[in-house]
Amino acid sequence: MALSGKLTKKLVENLGAGRHGDGGGLYLVVDPSGARRWIVRVTVKGQKNKKGAPLRTDFGLGGADVVTLNQARDRALEYRRMAKQGLNPRFNAQRDIPTFEEVAQQVHIDRMPTWKNAKHGQQWINTLRDYAFPKIGRMPVDSIDQPEVLMCLSPIWTEKHETARRLTQRIKIVLDVAKSKGFRSGENPVTAIKDAQVLPKVKVKVKHHKAMAWRDVPAFYADLKGRSAISAKALRFTCLTGSRTGEVLGMRWEELDFYAGIWTCPEIRMKNGEDHRVPLTNEMLEIIEPLKAMQSEFVFEGQKRHAPLSNMSMLMLLRRMGIEGVTVHGFRSTFRVWASEAIGADREVAEMSLSHTIGNAVERAYDRSDLLDRRRVLMEKWSEYVNSFEQV
The missing domain is CATH 1.10.443.10 (Intergrase catalytic core)
Incomplete structure (x- = not known):
């Protein structure tokens, strides 16, 4: 029998921005942009945080567009059971995490109405297809960190710098979307690589279009x-x-x-x-x-x-x-x-x-x-x- 709570399917689809509780630590988070995702708050038995208080943690369960209300309740129940046994869900939960390529393809579809033209939209996904998918396309999106991103960027950073720059932006977007849907946590590795100046500076010569006097x-x-x-x-x-x-x-x-x-x-x-x-x-x-x-x-x-x-x-x-x-x-x-x-x-x-x-x-x-x-x-x-x- 399905679990019950305060939320309904209609509420999940129509609630405004904010955090909306279903009960038992399960929340629907609606961003100002309209993006909707599930989180569950649990207290892990016998574990303390740095201040010595009970370890209370929020865990993402996925976006509401891919995880239904009943699925979110089932996963929340699984997390609570683990926490009650003293198991941290971060290291013990089994989740269906999409691959980098799956998220990228969905981002491409979602953004189709925003492309200036079909050619621009095709170029966006083609860059990932050629330089990212062969390296990280089949990896779960939550397992991608700086080394994996560098595998894609390093080989073309100096020789095809403009392509590498665009690839960087597109990988970052995919990972940001994955985080907004609850499939990732922490800092975007692309941002970390940029801030740490891991990749060498490339002096790009501006190519001017040849003009008639x-x-x-x-x-x-x-x-x-x-x-x-x-x-x-x-x-x-x-x-x-x-x-x-x-x-x-x-x-x-x-x-x-x-x-x-x-x-x-x-x-x-x-x-x-x-x-x-x-x-x-x-x-x-x-x-x-x-x-x-x-x-x-x-x-x-x-x-x-x-x-x-x-x-x-x-x-x-x-x-x-x-x-x-x-x-x-x-x-x-x-x-x-x-x-x-x-x-x-x-x-x-x-x-x-x-x-x-x-x-x-x-x-x-x-x-x-x-x-x-x-x-x-x-x-x-x-x-x-x-x-x-x-x-x-």
Whole structure:
């Protein structure tokens, strides 16, 4: 017969943040985030703590999403019986602990709605699949400590440092989630490794995207303007707006306000996770308005109907034009250098035109303007310059 207590299945699912007792030392703990886990408080017979008082200890029994109310009561009863016999449950209890890989896969599933795109979410789990699962994937998640984490990080720490840095973050997240569900206790070993500076410091060279000199842009743009391919139109628009490839290629018609002359790129495609308004110049409008006739969901449609151009389309066009050593992303840098060297534009206006974050969190809280009018003037000057090539 099932054990009984104060809680019910409905209460377990709906109780707010706090510690809610079921009786017999069993508690449901609801975090402010909404995460729910079970703990049991027992007093081990005949054992004392450091102060000489009876040894009273809390033990995690697992998350309420994987451990039912009746299972939690059964486990709590098992812990109380051991404590009554003078056995510390920490060393004597039998628990079903998931493996590191099982927890990681669940974290990946739970976070799917939060990924910017499917590719980003797949990269998250692929890093763990390639570098963590072969070493610690089958280990119970509560048995992973600093040596096990170092087994994953050390082989790639210097040679693939950026990958190792991301792997570090993802292992930490998995272990933090495991702790929140009651499968682990104590400090996260990733934090301990970082604080102790166990791994050597790696000097990472910043890799800049190769950019075209701003003085060469008008001649290049004139060549580009004479091409009718959709990739050429997309590259022209990218040069003029200083936007990132994914922002431009993912552009849909509903993002454009032709009356106000504004393109609003939604936060899901923005690197900083915030909507970004781009003032549309006449040159930009001249590119995109004729494309309405295609009646596609995307402004720059690719080979498949109602699908955007591929990410490589503009780069491949550059190569066909004989432009070597220049990337599409590099035109952002070209615009920024031009704004500084050619016309002495205000730093804040130029940086905000590239959707860069300006100032610290406090400054941004007080100054919420996106300087749209001043950016429109700057983008008009850039469009005029880009389109200023004269045939000799």
